[in-house]
Amino acid sequence: MKTKVLMVCLGNICRSPLAEGLLKSKVDTSTIYVTSAGTGHWHVDEQPDPRSIAVAKKNGLNITDQRGRQFKAEDFEEFDYIFVMDNSNKENVLKLAKNEEDRKKVQLILDEIFPEENVDVPDPYYGGDSGFDNVYKMLDEACEKIANRI
Ligand code: 4NP
Numbered sequence: 001m002k003t004k005v006l007m008v009c010l011g012n013i014c015r016s017p018l019a020e021g022l023l024k025s026k027v028d029t030s031t032i033y034v035t036s037a038g039t040g041h042w043h044v045d046e047q048p049d050p051r052s053i054a055v056a057k058k059n060g061l062n063i064t065d066q067r068g069r070q071f072k073a074e075d076f077e078e079f080d081y082i083f084v085m086d087n088s089n090k091e092n093v094l095k096l097a098k099n100e101e102d103r104k105k106v107q108l109i110l111d112e113i114f115p116e117e118n119v120d121v122p123d124p125y126y127g128g129d130s131g132f133d134n135v136y137k138m139l140d141e142a143c144e145k146i147a148n149r150i
Pocket residue numbers: 009010011012013014015016038042123124125
């Protein structure tokens with residue numbers, strides 16, 4: 001059975017689609033399944049934000065096939081790892097956890113590069129394009145670590 005990884009942010013259009021695309025590009029997708037979700041419902045079935053599509057493209061990744069979906073409690077049954085982009089996502093995801101096993105699956109993605117420092121991936125939605133470059137760089141580094149240990 002495949003190892004299953006879920007990337008979670010708020011809207012599932014800016015940060016988690018980049019994390020999904022990056023991790024997919026670094027692992028053997030015949031043994032590791034990677035997808036993403038948002039804790040919010042606003043962008044269900046939508047493509048990633050054009051600015052995320054653009055920064056991915058600039059770095060050689062195509063994320064245009066992705067569509068928004070909302071995180072749900074049943075995702076705890078399906079996924080082995082749940083990486084959240086910030087502390088607010090973490091709180092919202094943990095609200096739906098049923099037990100310690102569920103809770104143990106949830107990790108701030110930047111713990112990969114700044115362990116125990118509680119660092120958020122900043123939400124770039126209301127900012128300019130440089131915010132997306134910055135987010136891409138952080139997620140690239142974090143996904144490299146994840147790909148090497150899962
Ligand atoms: P994301 O960014 O969580 O990185 O996808 C956001 C996208 C949309 C909204 C908030 C954050 N929104 O409020 O619609």
